[in-house]
Amino acid sequence: MSVQELEPDTPEPEAGRWAKVRQWVLIGLAAAILIPGIAFIIGWFVIDVDTPQQIAAKQGQGVTLMYNDGVTELGKITGKPRTIVGSGDIAQSMRDAAMAAEDPTFLSNRGFDPLGVVRAVAGQLGLVDQSGGSGITQQYIKVATASDAPTITRKFVEIVSAAKMTSVATKDEIITGYLNTIYFGRDAYGVQEAAKAYFGHSAKELTPSESALLAGLIQQPSSGNTLPNEVSVERFKYVQAQLNKNNLMSQADRAGLKFPENIQPFLGSGSGPNQYIKNQVNDELANGDTGGIGAATISAKGYKVVTTIDKGAQDRAIEAAREIMANQPANLRSALVATDPRTGGVLAYYGGERNNERFLDYASRAQPPGSTFKPFALTAALKNNISPNRTYTGLPQVFPGYAPGVEVQNAGTPTCSRCSLWEGIRQSINTVFIDMVTKGDVTPPQIADAAHEAGIPEKFTSDGKTVKTLQGADGVTNAGIALGEYTVTPKDMANAFGSFVNDGKRNDVHFIAKIIDDKGTDMWHFEAKNKPVFDEANAQNNTDIARTVTRAMEAVVPYSGARLANNRPAAAKSGTVQGAEGMAPNENTQAWFVGYTPQVSTAVWVGADDPKSNGPIALKGNFPCRSSNSVEAHDIYGADEPACIWKSFLNGYLAGKPMDRFLPATKFFGGGGNNNGDDTFTNAPRPTSVTLIPPTTTSGGEDPDPSTTNKPCIPGINCPKPPTSKPPTTEPSDPPTRPGPPTFPGGGGGGGGGTPRSNEE
Structure with a gap:
């Protein structure tokens, strides 16, 4: 049998391959046209359009807005x-x-x-x-x-x-x-x-x-x-x-x-303090990341917005503000913001009564924070591994290279001539922080960085321009940042201080917890980031920085007479701002008290303004917060009405809640130092303050630069020196019950003596 030899396969002609390619391309194009076309026709008959x-x-x-329990209605918007x-x-x-x-x-x-x-x-x-x-x-x-x-x-x-x-x-x-x-x-x-x-x-x-x-x-x-x-x-x-x-x-x-x-x-057709919450939620729906679900969808589909607002906290915030602000001068304003440090959610938001003729939300209005900004200067020092026991001068003096020939002063007399950073925070000593900055141990931009990391926004818009925060119009941040020269809002201060109690982890401040449908199913919810901010590379160092700042501010609470009920652990800082256009340089215009417990961070601001001019006026109060400053029409400092509102709010809101405590740091920054053994805390309620410069007219007859108007300054540095007067007699507002900052082995500096004087805001 003969075997027929099989011929090998011959390759397909080139023209044949291209013919198949063209065929599949045509099929694809036809599908691309026909399928959408068919879908379009079907959709035409199925989809209805409203009038x-x-x-x-x-x-x-x-x-519909709900409180954070998801059950109780807060109100409606739009x-x-x-x-x-x-x-x-x-x-x-x-x-x-x-x-x-x-x-x-x-x-x-x-x-x-x-x-x-x-x-x-x-x-x-x-x-x-x-x-x-x-x-x-x-x-x-x-x-x-x-x-x-x-x-x-x-x-x-x-x-x-x-x-x-x-x-x-x-x-x-x-x-x-x-x-x-x-x-x-x-x-x-x-x-x-x-x-x-x-x-x-x-x-x-x-x-x-x-x-x-x-x-x-x-x-x-x-x-x-x-x-x-x-x-x-x-x-x-x-x-x-x-x-x-x-x-x-x-x-x-x-x-x-x-x-x-x-x-x-x-903003909004409603009245009363809660209307400001509605406005904040409305803005968050328009600008925030809510999974593409906006107000139009929520309204049409009957969804509900569950806010972060805690009804108990909100009610107590309003009660505390009204309690302290009753029978006060008509021009006095106040604001309170409380946040959950673990999430950044706003628990209480009081921007004012919303019945003054301008409807301003003071909780989101930027103001100079005064000495409440000093904890960010301490944070920058710790990031540079500087011990809080390192000492700087507590005495008024001229600092070389800073405001030549001008003596930097303190509003009161510190109890030390060489003062540690611990004491600088507790007694709010201006010269300590100016000395630290002018020595180059900490630079002004480093303080700004620490504040931004904690949660102060890096920019905002003003007069049609993007303005970077915590610097002047010339783009320079000067040493006055340590004393609260640049403006911030109570909302941002509450959130930034929350990063300290949250062990150096920041969350974005927000008002919307979740969006739910009519069955209660989550359509979107906020996810907390808890981002380490002070040292991203070293988690323990990040935690220790935050806990050390907390330890420093714990001493301020009894020093200011703001200790909470049952000695509940708390940390805080006060601040006072003086002077403005047309005012004497030693007249107070704004006062702050910002602090936290392990559960909640709270910022309180009190100010006075003229509805006609929009500008600040002298800050006078009638509420007897401290026996040393209880007369009617007294000058308001941070330790007065602001501290009273802060204390009243937290005592009411936290009543019956667990007595959580702050955890200690595990690291002694900079090797420590014993501050010459002078770690005893004493009470001295007289405030330290930051003053606002009256605006000046430029040479050539031009209008003053708006960036310099109402710019805070340091008493005795770059603003008029107040007239010499004898300070009022004061008395301790609250006896100390706990020791001062821990004594760390190592270097340090000498403590000073002297008679205790009121030096706290």
Whole structure:
């Protein structure tokens, strides 16, 4: 039998391979067209679109806020009625500005911009940076469908609904409905409410500049709460450019468009202290990371916001403030913020009674903190491995290289001529910290870094500019930072001090704990980060820094007469600010008491201001917090009304709660030192203070630089020396019950003698 030889396989011709490739490409393209097309057709018949009236009604349901127990209702936000106006009642300039800012092709597109959609989908797939890609009709649909989630499914629903709406409604009806429903900030839903909230008149009366401002706020509504600021100014400029680019405004008109004047914000329709909480939650929903769930979704779907606010803490905060502030001068203001150090959640928030004519939230208003900032200077020293037993001068003197020829003073007489950092904190001795800084042991930027690490924000917006905190307008941080020269808010101080009690771990301050549906299921919840901040590389050193600062501030509490009931462990620091424009340099204007127990960190601020000028005035009080300063119309220091509010709040809130204690540090920084054995704590309630410089006029007749107005200074350094007067007779406010800072073996410096004098704020 013959065997037929098999021929080897011959390779497929090149043309055949390319034919198959083309075939599969065509199949893929067909699928890419047919599948979305079929889905689009199905969606067209399945997806319904609400009318503008239905959309507005859904928004009007409001957002329900709960206390942190998830059961007790705190209140509602964004539920006030709004006015639906017709096309003829909206200024054409507003319609033009909205189209220019949000959807330049609105008048010609079919409800969506294909290129914008492609960019958005690519962003969802991680191919490019995420961007919205939604035009006016899609944004309108997003409100109607109550979906803020950044998903491809939501985007598909938007596209189908937008196309469907465009086929059944005119462009005029769509833009009118859109402007009647979107959020503009200041609790204003719809353009009519926005025109009233920002300018005090109707939407029909909006000018081109006012329209440009409102159109710019559509993407950043919370930036409208305080105008102007960097975001609102940049958005205003963007709208100007877009109007000109799309031939809706001439170059000449664009050049003449100025940022408009606006009325004082009235944030929210409610009254009373809790309204400030609602405003904070509203801003957090607009700006915070809540899993893409915004106010529109919460309102339409009936979700609830469980806040971090503890009802017991909030009630006690209001009671404590009202108790101490009753029968006080009418111009006296106060604020209290309490946070949970383990999470950064705000437990109590009192920004004032919210019945003064300006509706200012003092809990979030930046003020110079005075000597309450000295713990951050101690933190910077510990980070440099400087022992808290290292001594510096307690005597007034001229420091070489700092304010040449000017003597730095203390407001009282310290009990030591060479004073340790322990005593510098306890007695609030200015010269100790200026001596430390001018010697180069700690630099001013290092103090700023320590404060930022603890939780003081690194920047904020002011007059349309990004301003870095804890430095001057020239970008320089000077030694006055150790004495509280730069402004901070009570909210941020409470959170930053919480990083000390939380063993050097920081959490972001926040008001929203979670968002739940009508069955109580979590739709989103906050996750605490507990980030080590003072030494990320060495966890134990990070902990020891925080615990050592706590140990130093424990001594301040009895020294200030603020010991809590049953000797509950607490650590705190007081501060007082003096002087302002048109005032004597030794007149107090603001006073602070900031501190914590192991469970809660609390900042209290008391100030006085003139509603007409917005500026501070002399701080006088009537509540007899201390027997040494109990007369009516007494000068208020940190150890007076602020300490009383702090003490009353914590005693009430913590009554019946476990008596937790602070844990000790395991490390002796810098090798220690025994401060010559002088570690006995004595009481001396006379405050140390920081003074504000009256503004000066520049040479050439120009207005003073706003960055120097009300700038704090150190008595005897860079502000007028107060007139010489005999200090009032004082007495100990509370006898000591525990020893001073621990004595560590090693170096150290001599203690001083002298008669104990009041030197605490």
